[in-house]
Amino acid sequence: MEESRSLKQQMTLERTEGMERLLKGYSERFVQKHGTADLADCIDAAPSLQMIATALDRDKVVMWLADHLKSLGDFSGARRTLDNRQMTVLAEILYNEYGWINVRELMVFFYRLKLGRYAMTYGSFDPGVVMRSIRTFLGERMAAIHEVEDRRQRQELHADRSKCVSYDEYRRMLTAGELDHLMTPEQKEFFANGGSGLPVLSAEHVVRHGLGKTVALKRPRTS
Numbered sequence: 001m002e003e004s005r006s007l008k009q010q011m012t013l014e015r016t017e018g019m020e021r022l023l024k025g026y027s028e029r030f031v032q033k034h035g036t037a038d039l040a041d042c043i044d045a046a047p048s049l050q051m052i053a054t055a056l057d058r059d060k061v062v063m064w065l066a067d068h069l070k071s072l073g074d075f076s077g078a079r080r081t082l083d084n085r086q087m088t089v090l091a092e093i094l095y096n097e098y099g100w101i102n103v104r105e106l107m108v109f110f111y112r113l114k115l116g117r118y119a120m121t122y123g124s125f126d127p128g129v130v131m132r133s134i135r136t137f138l139g140e141r142m143a144a145i146h147e148v149e150d151r152r153q154r155q156e157l158h159a160d161r162s163k164c165v166s167y168d169e170y171r172r173m174l175t176a177g178e179l180d181h182l183m184t185p186e187q188k189e190f191f192a193n194g195g196s197g198l199p200v201l202s203a204e205h206v207v208r209h210g211l212g213k214t215v216a217l218k219r220p221r222t223s
Helices: 002-025 028-034 049-055 058-075 084-098 103-115 127-163 167-175 185-192 203-208
Strands: none
Touching: 002 049, 002 058, 028 058, 028 103, 049 058, 049 084, 049 103, 058 084, 058 103, 084 127, 103 127
């Protein structure tokens, strides 16, 4: 029991230290390094603010956000900016509303905000600009999610096609009797008697016997 408790404490400590290193690695000093990443590559690629807060504590994550906001204020060259308390309040609002966003995605957001992509006001620091900008960013994030899903579907389709049997190969296998064990007696008789078309094997049989998920039953068009 004592050994199990000690192991659990060690794992918790390692997780806490790992999250602390993560926040330091994505601090405001490294926005230019990480912020140029393709947003699609950042989706589900790092823990969300809420996950980090669970491992550490909420105040540390809010402070991380506040440091980024202070960096934005300095970058804007604002003559009048928010004081520390106001920055902390703004950071808390961001955490409360958008704590499900991960840190890599946020690095892209802060970089784009500094870039002026969201009409950042230079010479002043307006919390309203930050809140409107992150809503615009969420639209970009949704587009990136669709891109990731499309990419995944294309990869699956390519993998499926690479395992499929072509029309010509399917016909060769039938003629050679390699698929007799998969055919019903009626299909065998139909094919043996010169019936038009090819017998259609069930999807279950096709997958089970390594022929891919589908069989190309239509003859490819010839020019």
